[in-house]
Amino acid sequence: MKFARLAGLIAIGLVTLGGFFMPGYVQAQTYTSHSENITAQQYINEAGGVAKYVAPGRLRLAGRRVGCGRRPSILDPEFDTWAGAYTNPGFIIINMRYMRKENKIVQLYIYSHECGHQFRGFDEDTADAFAIRRGVRQGWLRQKGMKEVCRFISRVPGDSEHPAGTVRCRRMIVVYNDIVKRNNRSIASKKHTKRRKNQLLLGFRN
Ligand SMILES: [Zn+2]
Secondary structure (H helix, E strand, O other): OOHHHHOOOOOOOOOOOOOOOOHHHHHHHHOOHHHOOOOHHHHHHHHOOOOEEEOOOOEEEOOEEEOOOOOOEEEOOOOOOOEEEEEOOEEEEEOHHHHOOOOHHHHHHHHHHHHHHHHHOOOHHHHHHHHHHHHHHHOOOOHHHHHHHHHHHOOOOOOOOOOOHHHHHHHHHHHHHHHHHHHHHHHHHOHHHOOOOOOOOOOOOO
């Protein structure tokens, strides 16, 4: 049954790359998973053999091991978008068929965004900010990667729950620049890290 694989998810984007809206998906986007207590095992059972369980901390994405606390991942090749999340109890759904088409940094951003929902709740901007902070802290997100993330998210038009991708991009750049400024200040104040190059701020275009 498809219901369990759509309801309650907090997917990263509303539409497929084709750019058309899917009515069932709008519903799924606005559904709150607080009342939808689907476990990872139930999800896998519903998926009828195509979905694969990956234990917490065991997922490899973009050549790295990624984790989200105690949350497992489920690889589902029939999931309707790149990734989604159930938060009660928490697990992250990934469609590698979508993911593989994206830049490595974008893949890490998507996973981290879904992880952000696990720890910070349903707000999209908050989940985005979580992903950006994590990326800078873990060292995989720098100026070039930030541009890739923006290029990716700008393709997503948004809906009642999700701001338009271009808006999300601008908000993420604000978060990114803020972290970089703070990092640069702390680098400047520490003599022993003098040789380290300051990170670059990302400028707005239009
Ligand atoms: Zn989201």
